[in-house]
Amino acid sequence: MATNPSAQPDVFDPMMGQLEVIEPGLAMFHGFANVAFAYGRGEMIAIDTSSRQMGELAVAAIRKVTDEPVTLIVYTHGHADHAFGTAAFHQDAALRGYPRARIWAHEEVARRFRRYARTEGWQAHINRLQFGIATPPGLFSAAGHVEPDLTYRGMQVLELVGEAIELQHAMGETDDATWVWMPLRRVAMVGDLIMSSLPNTGNPNKVQRYTLEWAEALERIAARRPRYLLPGHGPAYRSEERCEEVLRQTARALRFIHDEVVRRLNDGQWPVEIVEDDIQLPPELASKPFLAPIYGCTAFIVRDVIRRYAGWWSGQPSQLFPVSRRDHARDLLAVCRREVLLDRARSLKNSGELKRALAMAELVIDAEPGDEEVVRLNAEIVQAIALSEPSFIARNLFTGAGQKLLQGLTKPNAP
Numbered sequence: 001m002a003t004n005p006s007a008q009p010d011v012f013d014p015m016m017g018q019l020e021v022i023e024p025g026l027a028m029f030h031g032f033a034n035v036a037f038a039y040g041r042g043e044m045i046a047i048d049t050s051s052r053q054m055g056e057l058a059v060a061a062i063r064k065v066t067d068e069p070v071t072l073i074v075y076t077h078g079h080a081d082h083a084f085g086t087a088a089f090h091q092d093a094a095l096r097g098y099p100r101a102r103i104w105a106h107e108e109v110a111r112r113f114r115r116y117a118r119t120e121g122w123q124a125h126i127n128r129l130q131f132g133i134a135t136p137p138g139l140f141s142a143a144g145h146v147e148p149d150l151t152y153r154g155m156q157v158l159e160l161v162g163e164a165i166e167l168q169h170a171m172g173e174t175d176d177a178t179w180v181w182m183p184l185r186r187v188a189m190v191g192d193l194i195m196s197s198l199p200n201t202g203n204p205n206k207v208q209r210y211t212l213e214w215a216e217a218l219e220r221i222a223a224r225r226p227r228y229l230l231p232g233h234g235p236a237y238r239s240e241e242r243c244e245e246v247l248r249q250t251a252r253a254l255r256f257i258h259d260e261v262v263r264r265l266n267d268g269q270w271p272v273e274i275v276e277d278d279i280q281l282p283p284e285l286a287s288k289p290f291l292a293p294i295y296g297c298t299a300f301i302v303r304d305v306i307r308r309y310a311g312w313w314s315g316q317p318s319q320l321f322p323v324s325r326r327d328h329a330r331d332l333l334a335v336c337r338r339e340v341l342l343d344r345a346r347s348l349k350n351s352g353e354l355k356r357a358l359a360m361a362e363l364v365i366d367a368e369p370g371d372e373e374v375v376r377l378n379a380e381i382v383q384a385i386a387l388s389e390p391s392f393i394a395r396n397l398f399t400g401a402g403q404k405l406l407q408g409l410t411k412p413n414a415p
């Protein structure tokens with residue numbers, strides 16, 4: 001498990017690998033992504049199957065508590081950390097002589113799996129950077145995943161030994177999200193609609209996400225007044241008051257950022273100006289531990305809302321048909337000596353102005369990509385930013401960028 005250098009709450013659940021029994025017949029396995037189980041009277045439903053590596057651990061954990069067959073599996077969405085552990089569930093059924101569980105998901109899950117297959121190399125590349133790991137071959141590929149047997153649109157009611165289970169479609173982190181509601185037990189099993197940190201819309205390398213619809217979904221869940229809220233990541237929430245707080249305040253945070261961006265767009269501000277406004281949550285929301293920006297962060301959400309309503313142009317005239325970064329940097333170096341820029345980058349770095357230091361040092365590297373001194377300075381700056389960055393995704397992207405710069409130095413020159 002990675003240590004967290006920023007002394008903020010850690011994105012890794014301290015209960016990772018353990019099963020938490022919430023009440024008789026209801027349990028949650030804490031993985032990197034969680035699996036929720038409801039069981040009793042000879043049947044069991046699993047909400048998600050965790051990742052390819054953690055599916056087996058989830059099955060082993062629930063088998064210490066119940067022998068009942070898993071008759072239903074629901075994918076809350078098609079992300080690999082939630083839906084790719086299914087093989088272990090099917091193996092368990094085969095070993096015990098049980099029929100295979102029927103897998104339900106929203107109809108968009110199948111489309112997502114096809115997109116992953118079409119862009120397998122890109123998915124492997126961006127997930128390697130996002131999670132900061134040397135990805136085993138095929139981990140993020142579509143190969144080896146198990147397709148849903150049955151799909152729905154809108155909403156679907158299933159049964160667990162006569163007990164109703166509602167599957168409700170939502171858009172949030174993904175367009176294929178399902179939250180599961182069991183009215184008798186008043187438990188909401190919500191996948192990544194709650195992830196125990198600031199919602200991760202605006203992931204820098206991934207497709208469009210849905211900030212406003214996410215807030216609306218949380219409000220719909222809160223209106224059901226759940227007693228238990230079992231999220232896709234992080235701890236289970238118990239008690240009506242706690243569930244209400246987490247759902248309503250997370251929705252409020254998303255609406256706040258969404259509305260701040262939309263107001264600026266309507267006022268005629270360009271995307272580049274909105275980003276530079278550095279929108280922040282009000283202190284009473286920013287201080288909530290379940291909204292800590294330890295996975296995604298506010299600045300990423302701002303960008304996703306802009307992308308939802310606007311095109312790709314930042315609004316800067318030079319960026320409509322941009323010159324190459326190398327030409328731009330060389331023009332600057334033609335009037336300003338390299339040493340002057342590097343001294344400025346170093347002094348900004350030493351005074352803790354890391355982002356300004358990086359912007360300056362990057363200009364020099366754009367002009368002279370093979371300049372070892374400049375490459376090392378850039379790598380030092382991005383590593384320093386990584387160490388100070390609370391967001392897991394941002395930290396890993398900076399760390400990966402630093403490693404890539406230094407690797408470039410050790411590679412022989414291309415023929």
Ligand SMILES: [Zn+2]
Nearest residue numbers: 033081192232
């Ligand atoms: Zn997730």
